[in-house]
Amino acid sequence: METRELHENWKMRCTEASDWQEAVVPGTVYTDLLRNGNMENPYWKDNEDSICALMEKDYEYTCTFEGGNTEDFSSIFLRFEGLDTVADVYLNGELLGQPLNMHRVWEYEVQSLLKEGENTLRVVFHSPLNYIAEAYKKYGNIGNEDTYEGFMHLRKAHYMFGWDWGAHLPDAGIYRPVKLCKVKCGRFDSVYIRQNHEEGRCTLDFDAAYLVEEDGNYEVHVTVTSPKGETFKTVLSQEGCGSLTIENPELWWVNGLGAQPLYEVEAVLFCNGEAVDTWKRRIGLRTMTMQRNKDEWGESFAHEINGKAFFAMGADYIPEEHLLGKRSKERTRQLLMDCKLANYNVIRVWGGGFYPDDWFFDICDELGLAVWQDFMFACSVYELTPEFEANIRQEFIDNIKRLRHHASLGLWCGNNEMEMFVDERCWVTKPSEVRDYLFMYERIIPEVLQEYDPQTFYWPASPSSGGSFDNPNDPNRGDVHYWQVWHGNKPFSEYRKHFFRYASEFGFQSFPCKKTVETISDDPADWNIFSYIMEKHQRNYGANGKIMNYLQQTYRYPGEFDTVLYASQLLQADAIRYGVEHFRRNRGRCMGAVYWQLNDCWPVISWSSIDYWGRWKALHYYAKRFFAPVMISCQEESWLTQEANMNRQHFEFEKSIWLNVTNETLADKEIQVKWYLRNAEAEILREETEIVSVPALTSVWLDKVELPEVDVFTEYVSFEAWEKGEKISEGTVIFSYPKYFKYEEPNLKWSVEGNTITVSADTYAKSVEILNENEDLVLSDNYFDLNGDSKTVEILRGKPENIRVRSVFDIR
Ligand code: BMA
Numbered sequence: 001m002e003t004r005e006l007h008e009n010w011k012m013r014c015t016e017a018s019d020w021q022e023a024v025v026p027g028t029v030y031t032d033l034l035r036n037g038n039m040e041n042p043y044w045k046d047n048e049d050s051i052c053a054l055m056e057k058d059y060e061y062t063c064t065f066e067g068g069n070t071e072d073f074s075s076i077f078l079r080f081e082g083l084d085t086v087a088d089v090y091l092n093g094e095l096l097g098q099p100l101n102m103h104r105v106w107e108y109e110v111q112s113l114l115k116e117g118e119n120t121l122r123v124v125f126h127s128p129l130n131y132i133a134e135a136y137k138k139y140g141n142i143g144n145e146d147t148y149e150g151f152m153h154l155r156k157a158h159y160m161f162g163w164d165w166g167a168h169l170p171d172a173g174i175y176r177p178v179k180l181c182k183v184k185c186g187r188f189d190s191v192y193i194r195q196n197h198e199e200g201r202c203t204l205d206f207d208a209a210y211l212v213e214e215d216g217n218y219e220v221h222v223t224v225t226s227p228k229g230e231t232f233k234t235v236l237s238q239e240g241c242g243s244l245t246i247e248n249p250e251l252w253w254v255n256g257l258g259a260q261p262l263y264e265v266e267a268v269l270f271c272n273g274e275a276v277d278t279w280k281r282r283i284g285l286r287t288m289t290m291q292r293n294k295d296e297w298g299e300s301f302a303h304e305i306n307g308k309a310f311f312a313m314g315a316d317y318i319p320e321e322h323l324l325g326k327r328s329k330e331r332t333r334q335l336l337m338d339c340k341l342a343n344y345n346v347i348r349v350w351g352g353g354f355y356p357d358d359w360f361f362d363i364c365d366e367l368g369l370a371v372w373q374d375f376m377f378a379c380s381v382y383e384l385t386p387e388f389e390a391n392i393r394q395e396f397i398d399n400i401k402r403l404r405h406h407a408s409l410g411l412w413c414g415n416n417e418m419e420m421f422v423d424e425r426c427w428v429t430k431p432s433e434v435r436d437y438l439f440m441y442e443r444i445i446p447e448v449l450q451e452y453d454p455q456t457f458y459w460p461a462s463p464s465s466g467g468s469f470d471n472p473n474d475p476n477r478g479d480v481h482y483w484q485v486w487h488g489n490k491p492f493s494e495y496r497k498h499f500f501r502y503a504s505e506f507g508f509q510s511f512p513c514k515k516t517v518e519t520i521s522d523d524p525a526d527w528n529i530f531s532y533i534m535e536k537h538q539r540n541y542g543a544n545g546k547i548m549n550y551l552q553q554t555y556r557y558p559g560e561f562d563t564v565l566y567a568s569q570l571l572q573a574d575a576i577r578y579g580v581e582h583f584r585r586n587r588g589r590c591m592g593a594v595y596w597q598l599n600d601c602w603p604v605i606s607w608s609s610i611d612y613w614g615r616w617k618a619l620h621y622y623a624k625r626f627f628a629p630v631m632i633s634c635q636e637e638s639w640l641t642q643e644a645n646m647n648r649q650h651f652e653f654e655k656s657i658w659l660n661v662t663n664e665t666l667a668d669k670e671i672q673v674k675w676y677l678r679n680a681e682a683e684i685l686r687e688e689t690e691i692v693s694v695p696a697l698t699s700v701w702l703d704k705v706e707l708p709e710v711d712v713f714t715e716y717v718s719f720e721a722w723e724k725g726e727k728i729s730e731g732t733v734i735f736s737y738p739k740y741f742k743y744e745e746p747n748l749k750w751s752v753e754g755n756t757i758t759v760s761a762d763t764y765a766k767s768v769e770i771l772n773e774n775e776d777l778v779l780s781d782n783y784f785d786l787n788g789d790s791k792t793v794e795i796l797r798g799k800p801e802n803i804r805v806r807s808v809f810d811i812r
Contacts, residue, residue: 001277002073002182006121010063014054015124024325028084028173029059029125031325042169042322043602043612045521046536052168055129061174062122067114073182074213076111078121082176084324085156086126092119101155102175103355103376103395105402125172128156142427143380146539152380155391158352159319164540165597165606169322176357185271186212188279190401191240193265194455195285197306202249202285208240210269210277219270226250227261236267251306252284252407254345255368256629257666260284262365262407284365284407289457292466298476299465301501302591303346303370303410308697311584311664312592313627314339314346314369315609316505319353322602329359334614335599336360338778340367341796342609342620343627345664347371348462348504348594351416352378355399361406370410372504372594373403374462375445377415381427384436389444396448404453411457412449414441417481419461419472442467462504479592481505485575486607489546491553492575493641496582499589506579507596507607508550509543510572510619511565515775516611519603527561538605547571547605554640555811556739567811569618570767572607573783576619580626581633585660587699595623615776618767618783625781629665630694631729632673632721634658638735639712655735656706657717661692662699669694673702675719677710680744682764682788685715712736716764718787732785738766743809746786752800759805760790766808773802 012023012032021036030051033039042051070076078091084102088095092115096108129148136150143152148161148168160170181187189209196203208220220236224244236242250261262282269277291304302309320335321327339347347364349356351374364371375396382388403409422428422437441460449458460467465478473480480500484490486508495506511517517527517534526533529544538544547568551558554574558567576595583593600612609619625631637654639646644653663669671694677686694700707717712735721729734741746765751758757779759768765786770779770793778797786807 001184001187004180006063006065006178006180008063009065010061012059012061015058015060023061025061025063025174025178026082026176027325028171028175028323029055030169030171030323032173034323042167043520045526045533048167048169048536052129052170055170055172056127058124058126059172060122060124062120064118064120065180067116067119069182070111070114070116072184073111074185075109075183076114077181077183078108078110079179079181080106080174080176081178082174083123084125084172084175086128086131086154086172088124088126090122090124101391101395102157103155103399104391105398121178123174128154128160128170128172132161139383141381141383141429144378147379152382155376155395157319157354157376158378158380159601160322162539163352165318165600165604165608166539167322167602167604169602171322171324173325175324183213184274184276185214185216186210186218186269187277188267188269191265191267191279191281192452193283193405195287197249197285197287201245201247203243203245205243206234206236206241206267208236208267208269208279210240214271216272221268221270223266225264225266227263246285249285252286253368254303254305254310254370255340256343256345256664257305257308257310260366260368260407265405281405282362282365282407283405286407288370288410290411290459297499297589298474298501299478300591301478305370308666309591310345310697311587311590312346312370312502312594313580313664314344314348314594315598315623316348316350316594316596317598318350319601320599327357329357329363331614332357332360333363335610336363336367336369338610338614338616338620339369339598341778342624343629344369344623346410346592346594347598349373350378350597351376351413351462355403358402361403361408364408365406369408371406371408372410372413372462374413374416377418377440379417379421381418381422381433382436382440384439392440393444393448396445397452400448400452404456409456411459412445412453413458413462414445414460416462419464419467419469420481423469423472438468475500477501479504483507485579486546489549491640491643492550492578493643495579496635496641499586500583501590502592502594503579503583503590504592504594505596506576508572508575509540509547509605509607510568510617511547511605512600512603512611512617513565513569513615513771513775514562516603516613516615517565519613529561529564534605537603544605550575554738555808558811563811566769566806570783570808573618573622573767577622577626580623581631582635584626584631584662584664585633585635585699585701587662587664587697613776616778616782618769621779621782621784625729625731628729630661630663630669630671630721630723632659632661632671632719632731634717634719634731634733635660636717636733636735638733639740640737654706655708655710655712656704657719657733658704659702659719660699661694661702661721663694663696666696668696669723672722673719674722675717676787677707677715677717678764678787680714680716680742680764681762682786707735710735713740713742716741718785732764732766732787738808738811743807746807746809748805748807750803750805752803755795756792757795757800757803758790758792759786761786761788761807763788768805768807771804772798772800774798
C-alpha cells in the first residue's frame with residue numbers, strides 16, 4: 001500500500017469570515033487562530049470566556065493536493081485518524097461523510113473521485129457548543145455540573161466542556177494525521193497477537209486480518225526480532241493464522257520489577273509474490289492481568305505481571321492540553337519520564353478525555369508503566385439510541401485494534417464513576433438509563449473485547465467490585481475512589497482508618513508555584529487566592545477556601561501570597577503521603593495507590609502533582625519518596641493523628657512510633673533501620689538500630705515504640721533505612737501539629753557545584769524547598785527534611801540561577 005500524509009497546503013477560516021489563514025494539519029482551530037495572531041492566549045486571566053464563544057461558530061479547513069497515479073491500484077481511500085468533530089468531509093465538492101466522533105478513525109473510498117492532477121479536500125467543523133445545546137433540548141439529560149449541558153451526547157472529550165480542573169475550551173479540528181492510501185490487491189486491516197507463556201517459552205499466535213481486493217495468491221510473512229537482534233520467522237495460513245515459539249523469552253516487566261525488552265513484529269502481505277502491505281509494531285512478552293482471590297477481607301484486586309502480584313503506584317492521567325494542537329510526543333515523554341523518576345509503575349488514563357495518542361503507549365512500553373485504560377465515559381448517563389450504539393461500537397473496535405498490542409496495556413475499564421452514580425441514581429431520570437448502563441459496560445464492551453482483545457483484563461467501571469451495581473465502592477473488593485479527605489473535609493489522618501484493596505482515586509489540591517501563577521496574570525492585584533482571576537482558575541467551587549481550612553488545621557498563618565502557595569503544596573504532599581504510606585504498609589490487603597491526579601491541561605489550581613508547565617509540585621517529590629521500591633515509613637500516633645482538643649479536661653494522646661519497611665522489588669532485602677529521638681536543634685537524645693529482613697514483595701513492621709515522655713513542641717523522631725552502606729529511604733515525624741512545633745531558625749545555606757546543589761541547616765529543617773529563578777528546577781530530591789546536616793542533590797532539569805531556599809520555619 002502506498003501511503004502519503006496530506007499535511008501540506010492547508011488553510012482555514014471561520015465560515016462567517018472571508019479571510020483564509022494558514023493552517024497546520026494535524027492541528028486545531030484554536031492553535032491555528034493563536035498562531036496567526038487571531039486569538040488571545042486562552043489561559044490568560046479570564047480570556048477563556050470569549051475564546052469559548054469562538055466555538056459557537058463553524059470553521060472550515062481546505063487543502064489541495066496532487067492525486068498522482070490512480071490507475072494501477074485496486075482501491076484508493078482517505079484515512080482520517082482523528083477529526084474533532086461534528087465534521088463534514090468533502091473531496092472535490094462531493095460529501096464523503098459526516099464524522100460525529102473524535103475517538104474514531106474515518107476512512108473513505110475515493111478512487112472514482114480522485115483526479116491525477118489537483119484535488120481539493122475540505123473539512124467543515126460545526127459548532128460543538130450548538131450541537132450539545134440542541135441535543136440537550138432534545139434529550140434533557142443531566143450530568144456532571146461543571147460541564148456544559150448536553151456534553152454526553154457528543155463523542156468528544158468531555159473535559160473540553162469544563163471539569164472541576166478544566167476550562168470551557170472545546171477546541172476542534174483535524175487533530176491526527178490525514179492519509180491518502182493507494183492499495184494494490186489487498187491490505188492489512190490489523191494483526192492480533194495472542195501470547196501463550198509456559199515455563200521458559202512463549203508462543204505467539206497471529207491472527208492477521210487483511211482485505212482482499214483481487215483474486216490471487218495471498219501470503220503473510222511474519223518476522224519477530226528480539227532486542228538482541230535474533231529473528232524468528234513464520235508464514236501464516238490463507239486465513240491469516242499461524243504461530244511462533246520463542247524459547248527463553250526476555251520478559252517485559254513494569255518499572256521496578258525488571259527490564260522492558262521490546263520485540264519487533266513485522267508482517268508483510270504478499271500478493272502473487274509481490275509485497276503489497278506491511279504492518280509493524282513493538283510488543284513485550286509478558287502476561288498481565290488482575291488477581292482477584294477471595295480472602296479474609298473480601299476479594300483481592302491486584303495487578304499481576306508474569307505471575308507476580310505487584311502494588312500499583314501511580315496517578316490518574318488527564319489530557320495534557322486544552323489546545324489539542326499543542327500536544328507533542330516530546331511533552332508526553334517528559335511527563336511520563338517524570339512518572340518513572342517518581343517510581344511509578346502504573347498510570348490510569350481517566351475516562352473523561354480522549355484515547356491517548358500512539359506515542360503515549362509507545363513511551364509507557366519503554367518506561368514500564370502499566371496503563372489502566374478507561375473507555376471514554378465519565379460522570380454521566382448516555383442515551384443509548386441505535387445510532388449512538390453503532391457509533392460507540394466502532395469507537396471501541398478502532399481503539400482496541402490500535403492499542404491492544406502494547407506491552408503496557410494493563411486493563412480496559414468501562415467508565416469513570418458511572419456504576420457508582422447510577423447505583424445511587426445520581427443523574428438518572430428514567431429507568432432505561434439504568435438498563436442502558438448495563439448494556440454499554442456489561443454487554444457491548446465485553447462483547448467487543450471478546451472478539452478483538454480477549455487477553456486483556458476488563459473491569460466494568462472505576463470504582464467497581466465487579467459490576468451489576470454490586471456495591472461498586474466496596475472497600476473490601478475491587479477498586480475504590482476515596483474522597484472523604486478533600487471533598488468530605490476529613491483530616492488527612494483519616495486515610496489511616498481505611499484498608500482499601502486498591503485506591504484508584506484519592507486526592508488533594510494545591511496551588512501551583514508563583515511562576516505558573518504569573519502565566520495566568522501579571523497584575524499583582526490578582527495575586528491573592530480569593531481574587532476573581534485566581535478563582536476563575538479554580539474549578540472546584542469554593543476550593544481555595546477549602547485549602548485555607550486545611551491549612552489552618554496544620555500550619556501557622558502564612559503571611560504572604562507566595563508562602564500560601566508553598567504551604568498549600570506541603571499540605572497536599574503530606575495528605576497524599578499519609579494515604580500512600582498507609583496503603584503500602586498494608587501491602588497484601590491493599591495493592592494499589594493511584595492518586596488523583598498527575599497533570600493539568602491548563603494553568604490551574606488542582607489536584608495535580610505536576611503543573612501545566614511541567615513544574616513539579618512538592619507532591620511529585622514526595623511521590624518519588626513514597627513510591628520508592630524499598631521504603632521506610634512511620635505510623636506515628638500523635639496529637640495530629642488523634643485530633644485531641646487541648647482545651648478539654650484530660651487532654652491526652654498517645655505518642656508512639658511504629659516503623660515499617662516495604663519492599664516492592666523481586667529481591668529479598670536485609671535492611672538496617674536506624675531511628676533517633678532529637679530536639680529541635682536536631683541533637684540526638686536517643687538512638688536505636690536494628691537489622692530487618694524484608695522478603696521480596698512484602699511489607700514488614702518493626703515493634704511499636706511508645707514515647708510517652710516526648711516533648712511534642714521541641715522533640716521529634718528521624719528514621720532511616722540503609723542497604724549495603726547506603727541510605728535508601730528516610731523521614732521524620734513530629735508529635736504535635738507543624739503549627740505548634742517550635743522550629744528553630746535553621747539558617748539554611750546552599751551552594752552550587754557543577755551539576756549539584758548542597759543545602760545545609762543548623763537545626764531540624766522540615767520540607768526544605770530549593771527554587772531557582774524560573775521555578776522550573778527538577779532535582780533528584782526536594783522538599784526534604786534536614787536534621788541539622790546537609791544534603792546534596794543532582795540537577796536533572798533547569799538552571800541553578802538565583803537559588804532560594806526555605807522550610808516550614810518560614811511559614812509565618
Ligand atoms: C474524581 C474524578 C474526576 C474529578 C476528580 C476530582 O471523581 O473522576 O471526575 O475531577 O474526582 O473531583
